[in-house]
Amino acid sequence: TCFTVCLLAVVAVVAGQGRPDEITDCDSAKMRACTSNLATFWQYTNEDMNNFWKDRHVFDDLVTKKYGKNAEDYTYVCNGISLFYHCIGPSNIQYCMGVSGLTNNQMSAFDAYQMDGMLNRIRFECGDAFFPTVTTPDVVNCIQRTKTNYVQNFGSITDSYENQIQHDTYANVCSNAQGFMSNITDVYRRGPCSEVPNDAVLSMAQWYGCNGARQHVLAQYRHCESSLQCGNL
Numbered sequence: 576t577c578f579t580v581c582l583l584a585v586v587a588v589v590a591g592q593g594r595p596d597e598i599t600d601c602d603s604a605k606m607r608a609c610t611s612n613l614a615t616f617w618q619y620t621n622e623d624m625n626n627f628w629k630d631r632h633v634f635d636d637l638v639t640k641k642y643g644k645n646a647e648d649y650t651y652v653c654n655g656i657s658l659f660y661h662c663i664g665p666s667n668i669q670y671c672m673g674v675s676g677l678t679n680n681q682m683s684a685f686d687a688y689q690m691d692g693m694l695n696r697i698r699f700e701c702g703d704a705f706f707p708t709v710t711t712p713d714v715v716n717c718i719q720r721t722k723t724n725y726v727q728n729f730g731s732i733t734d735s736y737e738n739q740i741q742h743d744t745y746a747n748v749c750s751n752a753q754g755f756m757s758n759i760t761d762v763y764r765r766g767p768c769s770e771v772p773n774d775a776v777l778s779m780a781q782w783y784g785c786n787g788a789r790q791h792v793l794a795q796y797r798h799c800e801s802s803l804q805c806g807n808l
């Protein structure tokens with residue numbers, strides 16, 4: 576059902592079983608066309624979107640600028656992402672997106688892992704977290720203000736995490752991932768949701784921030800799943 580907000584289903588990103596007759600390359604013409612459709616939907620120019628899939632800071636910046644204050648604004652962001660996924664389709668999701676697709680599209684492998692993590696987070700925010708968020712006006716409002724006001728902080732927390740996992744030993748990845756989750760959660764804890772005089776709003780915002788960050792890190796480190804928890808915020 577579809578009342579004040581209408582969410583398009585985010586397609587499941589499942590890697591298809593590779594058969595010899597299947598496409599195994601990114602259809603870059605389609606990727607360009609779908610990126611152009613997304614630009615139109617979000618009222619950006621194609622030029623604005625030039626580095627959208629090449630630079631995760633540009634991606635984050637352009638996505639974040641589309642948040643506003645209510646459920647409709649939040650849905651607008653999610654629907655843009657959904658339309659894009661529907662447009663490129665499952666095999667291109669695998670070959671144009673994902674770490675190898677993004678790397679072929681001029682992104683460094685380290686950045687591609689973080690970009691993949693950000694897309695994982697957005698799937699959570701527009702999937703499991705969608706209804707709990709948009710049905711509470713105070714929550715959806717302060718979450719969007721957190722994203723907008725703290726886009727730089729989220730970027731630098733991600734930069735610092737990316738740097739840490741490159742230089743630290745592999746044995747520490749799960750604890751670094753936990754550090755990333757707790758730094759992201761802190762932004763939600765201290766940001767605009769803390770000004771709402773309702774503890775439930777703040778705890779919802781922390782749930783949202785922590786679980787989004789958890790999905791981000793799990794894109795790369797699935798084996799950390801059992802140790803990464805958002806229970807003890």
Ligand SMILES: *[C@@H]1O[C@H](CO)[C@@H](O)[C@H](O)[C@H]1NC(C)=O
Pocket residue numbers: 732735736739751752754755758
């Ligand atoms: C989290 O923040 C702390 C304090 O600013 C910092 O020392 C730490 O490196 C950060 N962790 C990650 C994974 O970025």
